[in-house]
Amino acid sequence: MTEIAPWAAPAARRRLQEVAAAVTNRTGPTEVAETVRAALAAHRRQFDDEGIVLYAGTNVPSSAALAAYDPAVSTRPSMGWPGEKYQTGLDHLDTLEVLAPLLVAERMAGRFAEVRLPSATMANLAVYRALAEPGDTVAVLPEAAGGHASHHAYGAAGIRGLRVVDLPYDAGALGIDHAALPGFLRAHRPRLVVVGASLMLFPHDVARVRAAVDEVGATLVYDASHVAGLVATGLFQRPLPERAHVVTFSTYKSYGGPPGGCVVTRDERLAERISLAAYPGMLANYDVGRLGALAIATAELGTPAGRRYAERCAGNARAFAEALHDAGFAVTGAGRGFTRSHHVAVDAAGCGGGEAAAARLAAAGIYLSAIGLPGQGPVAEGLRGLRIGTQEVTRRGFGAEHLRVVAALMRHVLLDGTDPAEIRPEVVALRRSVSEKDSTD
Ligand SMILES: *Cc1c(COP(=O)(O)O)cnc(C)c1O
Numbered sequence: 001m002t003e004i005a006p007w008a009a010p011a012a013r014r015r016l017q018e019v020a021a022a023v024t025n026r027t028g029p030t031e032v033a034e035t036v037r038a039a040l041a042a043h044r045r046q047f048d049d050e051g052i053v054l055y056a057g058t059n060v061p062s063s064a065a066l067a068a069y070d071p072a073v074s075t076r077p078s079m080g081w082p083g084e085k086y087q088t089g090l091d092h093l094d095t096l097e098v099l100a101p102l103l104v105a106e107r108m109a110g111r112f113a114e115v116r117l118p119s120a121t122m123a124n125l126a127v128y129r130a131l132a133e134p135g136d137t138v139a140v141l142p143e144a145a146g147g148h149a150s151h152h153a154y155g156a157a158g159i160r161g162l163r164v165v166d167l168p169y170d171a172g173a174l175g176i177d178h179a180a181l182p183g184f185l186r187a188h189r190p191r192l193v194v195v196g197a198s199l200m201l202f203p204h205d206v207a208r209v210r211a212a213v214d215e216v217g218a219t220l221v222y223d224a225s226h227v228a229g230l231v232a233t234g235l236f237q238r239p240l241p242e243r244a245h246v247v248t249f250s251t252y253k254s255y256g257g258p259p260g261g262c263v264v265t266r267d268e269r270l271a272e273r274i275s276l277a278a279y280p281g282m283l284a285n286y287d288v289g290r291l292g293a294l295a296i297a298t299a300e301l302g303t304p305a306g307r308r309y310a311e312r313c314a315g316n317a318r319a320f321a322e323a324l325h326d327a328g329f330a331v332t333g334a335g336r337g338f339t340r341s342h343h344v345a346v347d348a349a350g351c352g353g354g355e356a357a358a359a360r361l362a363a364a365g366i367y368l369s370a371i372g373l374p375g376q377g378p379v380a381e382g383l384r385g386l387r388i389g390t391q392e393v394t395r396r397g398f399g400a401e402h403l404r405v406v407a408a409l410m411r412h413v414l415l416d417g418t419d420p421a422e423i424r425p426e427v428v429a430l431r432r433s434v435s436e437k438d439s440t441d
Helices: 010-023 029-049 063-068 091-107 120-131 181-188 206-215 228-232 268-282 288-301 304-326 354-363 391-395 400-414 420-433
Strands: 112-117 137-140 163-166 192-195 219-223 246-250 261-265 343-347 369-371 385-389
Touching (some): 063 288, 091 112, 091 288, 112 120, 112 268, 120 219, 120 246, 120 261, 120 268, 137 181, 181 206, 228 246, 228 288, 228 304, 288 304, 304 343, 304 385, 304 391, 354 385, 354 400, 354 420, 400 420
Parallel strands (some): 137 163, 137 192
Antiparallel strands (some): 112 261, 246 261, 343 385, 369 385
């Protein structure tokens, strides 16, 4: 057999070849089914049952949302609005296609929601397609401040042919440099300004950004991918009432829904253009099988229990940050209460950098990722931080008392130099001791 990606980095090539060697002489349908079943079972055990997942960009949907996520419907094509759909016989599914955008728009304090895109990257691309022309400038957060690939030239913004400039950022204040912003915008005349990032410890001053954006006639996009679940409950900030023109987000991070991307706005003119960019621009058939789950996850976020979930996520983040600080870690935002969201960031420069620290923790059964930190050097040279999200462990029933234990285990692995294999049984025992409870029930 051929090599999958001879152009990949050495670590990836090694792993791809190692796995290929184990599977390539078992390619009949029964053997493949067995191999796949075994891999999924082992994954479920390692990650879901025994792992402590602190990865910020994931979640477990509620049991009600998960039960409504219908793979049999996902495998079926569906194209066009209810009432003028290309296929016939799908009219009962119209209910899902109507519920999901109505609920999402209301929950995010908008009027129009485009829910058909498969990811937030595609949602951002649809916005670029709808609201900018090739050659236009888009101003985004720097990568070291969590600016996402889909905002940058090598990602979706580049695919639309946009010129990307980094917004002025104050690394000390962990936010946009508002003093420099008006002059910057006058100099670069961007068509779009994108705020929101993959690390969101503190809210943006959206109204203040909007005032500067209005002076140059640009459109303000708030990428709420990570914080959408908190935004939906009103806990973190409300970008549309605070006057962002457009909000985009991932539905599977703090939001706790199926995979997907949404775009929400109050402006009918923008909504129409974004809708046409999504369909028939970027999509032909789209996945209706996840829209029921999206509707349920959205409705749950609108209840008092949804609000309590968001409050627990943020409370857990604050408690975890304090515990990590007390354990000897350099936690970002120490002077400002560490975090106002479900995110926590740790400076891992003293533990070999973010990637190496994440790998050591993974060997102990604690899963998270590296992240660039504001003020660090180029992210291509390595990520200085560790990013933590509390949205999954909170749903699984972890509280501050459990997270203090996790902080101590992380100290053993990263600061005391204990072999991760020695710590893993304690991680598994802690994970198993926290009864899995669905916090939206
Ligand atoms: C995760 C993320 C995305 C991309 O989300 P996908 O749904 O995985 O495409 C976009 N923007 C930001 C800020 C993100 O953190």
